[in-house]
Amino acid sequence: MTEAILVSGILLMLPIVWASFGEAICEQAGVLNIGVEGVMLAGAFGSAVVLREFGGPWLALWASIPLGAAVGCVLGWFYVIRGTDQIVTGILFNFLMLGLTTVLYEKYLTGVAQSAGVFDPVAIPLLSDIPLIGPALFDQNVIVYLATLAAPLLFLLMRRTWFGLHARAVGERPEAADVSGVGVSGVRFAAVVFACVLSSIGGATLVVTQSGQFTIGITSGQGFIALAVVVLARWNPLLVLPAAAVFGMTQAFQFQAQSAGFASSVPFEAWALLPYVATIAVVVASKRAQYPAGCGIHYPSPAGHRGLTQQLLEPLRRVAPARFS
Amino acid sequence: MRARTWRRIPPAARRLLAAASAVAAMALLAACGSDGDSASGGTAAVEPVTVGLASGGSRQDGSWTQAWYEGSQTAQAELGDTVKVTFVDETNSVDAYDKSAASFLSGGGDTWIFATAEVPQLVDKFAKQFPDSMVCGVEAPRESYAANICTLLPRFEQGTFLAGFLAGSMSETGHVGVVGAFDFPILTAELEGFVLGARYANPDIKISRTYIQSFSDPAKGRAAALAQMSQGADILFSGVDQATQGIYQAARTAPGTYVIPQYFDSWEQAPDVVLTSVIYNLQGVSQEMIRLAASGELANQHYEFDLKNDGVGKLAPFHELDSQVSDDVKSRLAEVEAQVISGEILVPGPDVLGTTGAGSKLDLATIKAE
Numbered sequence: 001m002t003e004a005i006l007v008s009g010i011l012l013m014l015p016i017v018w019a020s021f022g023e024a025i026c027e028q029a030g031v032l033n034i035g036v037e038g039v040m041l042a043g044a045f046g047s048a049v050v051l052r053e054f055g056g057p058w059l060a061l062w063a064s065i066p067l068g069a070a071v072g073c074v075l076g077w078f079y080v081i082r083g084t085d086q087i088v089t090g091i092l093f094n095f096l097m098l099g100l101t102t103v104l105y106e107k108y109l110t111g112v113a114q115s116a117g118v119f120d121p122v123a124i125p126l127l128s129d130i131p132l133i134g135p136a137l138f139d140q141n142v143i144v145y146l147a148t149l150a151a152p153l154l155f156l157l158m159r160r161t162w163f164g165l166h167a168r169a170v171g172e173r174p175e176a177a178d179v180s181g182v183g184v185s186g187v188r189f190a191a192v193v194f195a196c197v198l199s200s201i202g203g204a205t206l207v208v209t210q211s212g213q214f215t216i217g218i219t220s221g222q223g224f225i226a227l228a229v230v231v232l233a234r235w236n237p238l239l240v241l242p243a244a245a246v247f248g249m250t251q252a253f254q255f256q257a258q259s260a261g262f263a264s265s266v267p268f269e270a271w272a273l274l275p276y277v278a279t280i281a282v283v284v285a286s287k288r289a290q291y292p293a294g295c296g297i298h299y300p301s302p303a304g305h306r307g308l309t310q311q312l313l314e315p316l317r318r319v320a321p322a323r324f325s
Numbered sequence: 326m327r328a329r330t331w332r333r334i335p336p337a338a339r340r341l342l343a344a345a346s347a348v349a350a351m352a353l354l355a356a357c358g359s360d361g362d363s364a365s366g367g368t369a370a371v372e373p374v375t376v377g378l379a380s381g382g383s384r385q386d387g388s389w390t391q392a393w394y395e396g397s398q399t400a401q402a403e404l405g406d407t408v409k410v411t412f413v414d415e416t417n418s419v420d421a422y423d424k425s426a427a428s429f430l431s432g433g434g435d436t437w438i439f440a441t442a443e444v445p446q447l448v449d450k451f452a453k454q455f456p457d458s459m460v461c462g463v464e465a466p467r468e469s470y471a472a473n474i475c476t477l478l479p480r481f482e483q484g485t486f487l488a489g490f491l492a493g494s495m496s497e498t499g500h501v502g503v504v505g506a507f508d509f510p511i512l513t514a515e516l517e518g519f520v521l522g523a524r525y526a527n528p529d530i531k532i533s534r535t536y537i538q539s540f541s542d543p544a545k546g547r548a549a550a551l552a553q554m555s556q557g558a559d560i561l562f563s564g565v566d567q568a569t570q571g572i573y574q575a576a577r578t579a580p581g582t583y584v585i586p587q588y589f590d591s592w593e594q595a596p597d598v599v600l601t602s603v604i605y606n607l608q609g610v611s612q613e614m615i616r617l618a619a620s621g622e623l624a625n626q627h628y629e630f631d632l633k634n635d636g637v638g639k640l641a642p643f644h645e646l647d648s649q650v651s652d653d654v655k656s657r658l659a660e661v662e663a664q665v666i667s668g669e670i671l672v673p674g675p676d677v678l679g680t681t682g683a684g685s686k687l688d689l690a691t692i693k694a695e
Contacts, residue, residue, distance in 0.1 A: 001555050004551055004554070008547070008548040008552065011544070011548070106383060106415060206543075206544060210547055210571055211570040211571050212574065213543070215570075216417070216541060217541070218542070218543070220544075220545075252548055252551075255535055255537075255545075255549045256552040258536070258549075259534060259549065259552050260556055268508070268535075268681075272536070272537075
């Protein structure tokens with residue numbers, strides 16, 4: 001029973017983990033992306049289309065990466081270049097994606113297909129034999145392992161590379177970063193695109209690990225849970241894993257509690273509320289979190305200081321100097 | 326004097342006023358015109374009876390809504406020009422039901438059927454608002470009926486009782502599970518009918534119940550199914566729609582676990598785990614309601630559809646899993662089905678089974694007719 005809670009808890013937290021990875025990076029760079037739910041929906045829809053048309057969960061997962069980047073460019077254009085209000089834009093973007101995916105789904109994706117093509121669990125020899133945590137942690141689908149790998153890599157990215165340094169600088173003090181020669185808009189735009197790729201993978205995860213199909217509103221608010229998880233994790237990709245587990249594990253626990261019928265005097269609606277209540281409670285109880293100082297505030301690049309195009313190319317130039325200088 | 330007043334109005338407002346009066350005049354003409362039309366229509370070609378239906382989910386959902394849709398299309402084809410059927414799907418909220426009904430009825434529609442048990446309040450609301458139209462909904466029989474309200478109810482519990490009997494007879498762990506979306510009487514009665522059937526096959530059977538608060542979230546369906554399986558359930562009944570996809574995925578992780586979905590023969594979606602499906606002949610129900618409306622026979626009363634007369638609640642073939650069901654179980658199932666049809670076994674309706682836990686508490690002796 002405990003084992004079942006762990007196994008399905010990890011499955012339930014997985015999309016939130018990816019979405020939170022993205023959101024943590026985005027917010028550290030100073031962009032509050034409320035639209036993460038919409039990005040997840042787009043990723044889920046895109047991967048469901050690929051899964052249905054071409055088959056194979058790997059292809060479906062890969063497809064969510066360019067799709068996430070494209071969505072990120074749109075959002076980046078709004079947030080960073082146009083400088084629209086980030087909260088309003090994010091909320092509207094969520095509605096837009098819900099409407100768009102619903103319409104496209106009804107037009108092209110309905111009809112019942114054989115549900116198949118999700119990632120099967122891959123057991124890691126020896127480790128999966130550990131009682132209790134073995135099956136939960138080491139006999140899971142490949143995206144679980146990818147997430148475990150991604151957490152330290154993203155941590156290093158934010159702490160040990162020029163990109164992470166610049167991102168945190170423009171997130172905390174954009175004017176200071178600007179004066180010291182960092183192209184604020186360029187770094188922020190790159191962070192939004194990268195964040196949307198990660199969140200889009202989170203959406204695709206729903207399809208390629210859970211259902212093998214898209215359903216209307218499949219993300220069911222998980223993007224918003226990710227916003228809370230990021231605060232709880234203090235914008236640290238490593239802490240995202242335990243923070244998301246609070247939600248995933250209580251969700252898995254409540255299903256177990258409901259069907260086991262113990263404490264049957266508790267109405268099942270109360271059980272269903274538990275994961276949300278627990279997440280809010282943990283956020284409230286934890287020490288007051290300090291958002292990055294520049295988070296949510298648009299920083300207009302001073303005119304004539306450096307061309308916007310040059311700024312946007314800056315991150316690319318650093319990655320591949322030969323091609324972009 | 327009047328001309329002078331007219332000139333005193335600024336030119337922009339003048340144009341607006343002129344336009345408004347032109348529109349009013351046109352509307353008046355149109356109203357007269359339509360009066361004339363309907364008068365002549367009585368003598369010449371008969372206006373088709375308009376029937377509208379609304380249901381949440383997609384018309385290709387391989388479930389409830391598709392069944393209603395197909396029935397409505399058959400009825401349209403059969404009745405030809407005498408009826409004009411409008412089918413609205415994806416009404417996934419109370420608001421969406423409200424709007425679709427309002428637009429149909431305010432356009433002069435004759436009969437509106439809420440093909441759902443979720444919005445009984447809207448049946449009353451629209452019946453009051455449009456006294457010349459008939460408004461129907463899926464619900465248990467009422468005590469009294471306004472002149473333009475009808476209710477209909479397929480006896481789902483009879484079908485889920487049979488499915489429960491099958492599950493109770495086949496479960497190797499002596500434990501079955503039911504997964505539902507929300508706790509409302511019609512849906513709960515389906516789940517509790519299954520529980521009652523499982524107990525009828527095996528009085529000591531253990532039951533797991535979970536409501537996942539969604540018809541369409543496969544992740545929740547999967548988590549709920551995994552939880553029930555970890556407690557020992559090996560046959561799961563699905564009272565959800567697209568969330569069933571998650572239940573199939575969960576069942577696949579433990580060979581020997583089977584799922585029984587409903588509304589539509591769903592074996593093609595997951596041939597390896599769908600043991601059977603409970604099918605309610607909703608196509609037939611939909612078709613019959615439209616036929617009644619078209620012929621003007623639809624009255625302010627309750628319409629019931631059951632296993633005996635309408636084939637509501639039959640079990641689909643076992644398809645690829647046929648070899649897993651022993652001949653003994655098959656013959657006992659056939660026997661129980663005959664008893665439900667003949668009335669020897671009386672499966673109670675949503676009035677009794679509509680509350681969670683009712684299927685576990687009910688005395689098995691009371692369902693056997695004397």
